[in-house]
Amino acid sequence: xxxxxxxxxxxxxxxxxxxxxxxxxxxxxxxxxxxxxxxxxxxxxxxxxxxxxxxxxxxxxxxxxxxxxxxxxxxxxxxxxxxxxxxxxxxxxxxxxxxxxxxxxxxxxxxxxxxxxxxxxxxxxxxxxxxxxxxxxxxxxxxxxxxxxxxxxxxxxxxxxxxxxxxxxxxxxxxxxxxxxxxxxxxxxxxxxxxxxxxxxxxxxxxxxxxxxxxxxxxxxxxxxxxxxxxxx
Numbered sequence: 001x002x003x004x005x006x007x008x009x010x011x012x013x014x015x016x017x018x019x020x021x022x023x024x025x026x027x028x029x030x031x032x033x034x035x036x037x038x039x040x041x042x043x044x045x046x047x048x049x050x051x052x053x054x055x056x057x058x059x060x061x062x063x064x065x066x067x068x069x070x071x072x073x074x075x076x077x078x079x080x081x082x083x084x085x086x087x088x089x090x091x092x093x094x095x096x097x098x099x100x101x102x103x104x105x106x107x108x109x110x111x112x113x114x115x116x117x118x119x120x121x122x123x124x125x126x127x128x129x130x131x132x133x134x135x136x137x138x139x140x141x142x143x144x145x146x147x148x149x150x151x152x153x154x155x156x157x158x159x160x161x162x163x164x165x166x167x168x169x170x171x172x173x174x175x176x177x178x179x180x181x182x183x184x185x186x187x188x189x190x191x192x193x194x195x196x197x198x199x200x201x202x203x204x205x206x207x208x209x210x211x212x213x214x215x216x217x218x219x220x221x222x223x224x225x226x227x228x229x230x231x232x233x
Contacts, residue, residue, distance in 0.1 A: 014044055119164045121210045121219035122189065123156035130154065135191050143224045146203050152195040153208040153221070159184045165213040168194040173204050203227050 025033045127137035128144070130152055137154040144151055153168050168180040180194035202225060209220040 010048070014041070117164070117212060117214070117216070118161050119157060119159045119166070119184065119212060119218065121155055122158050123154070124208075124210060124219045124221045125154050126208065126221060126223050127152050127154055130193050137193075141223070143226055144198075145228050146198065146200070146225055147228050148198065148225070150195045150197055151206075151223075151225075152193050154191070154193045155210050155219075157184050157187070157190045157192065157210070159187055159190055162186060166192075166218070167211045169209045169211050170196050171207045171209070172202055173206075177206075198225055 021037050022034055025031065025037065125137055125140050126144075127141065128139040128148060128151070130136070131138050137152065153170075155168070157166070163186060164184050166182060166184055168182070169176075170178040170180075178196050182192055182194070184190050184192065205222065205224055207220055207222040210218045212218055
């Protein structure tokens with residue numbers, strides 16, 4: 001019992017704290033508290049020693065009866081074997097699940113629109129600028145000087161049924177020069193425009209066409225770009 005008390009990890013710290021309290025009480029002349037502290041310390045020693053004596057009794061009883069804290073490996077092996085046998089018996093009753101049938105993905109077929117398009121171009125001109133506020137062409141011309149910074153194509157489109165995609169297709173001397181894609185909403189008169197910046201020396205015959213999404217030419221307009229000073233006398 002005494003050996004267990006001395007080996008207790010709390011014995012030394014508690015004893016040190018108790019000694020400090022006794023010294024402090026004696027120094028401050030608080031002699032009446034020394035008795036109380038001694039009673040508390042004595043109770044600590046008593047109950048700590050008592051707990052160790054009970055543990056020693058239990059250990060001696062275990063030694064006499066052959067019971068201890070070490071697990072019996074033979075018993076563990078027996079339990080594991082029984083569990084394995086039970087798992088195997090349970091597995092024999094499991095039926096295989098039916099195979100998963102994977103179906104080939106087939107996208108939905110889209111219906112082709114065989115109806116003729118109702119979109120049409122009511123007006124197609126070229127000009128030098130666009131009044132954005134009024135959405136009207138400014139300085140409409142059939143011939144432009146090669147010093148013109150921009151040439152606009154203005155189109156008035158009737159599109160009564162559904163939204164359509166169109167393209168302004170620009171050509172120089174019959175060859176592709178530029179194209180501008182745009183979407184036309186449902187409207188009785190939808191105004192849209194695009195522009196090009198002609199390169200230096202590109203004088204001659206020009207044209208701009210409005211083409212639908214099936215490459216049908218809805219309307220075409222031709223114009224010319226002339227060199228500066230060619231009209232002077």
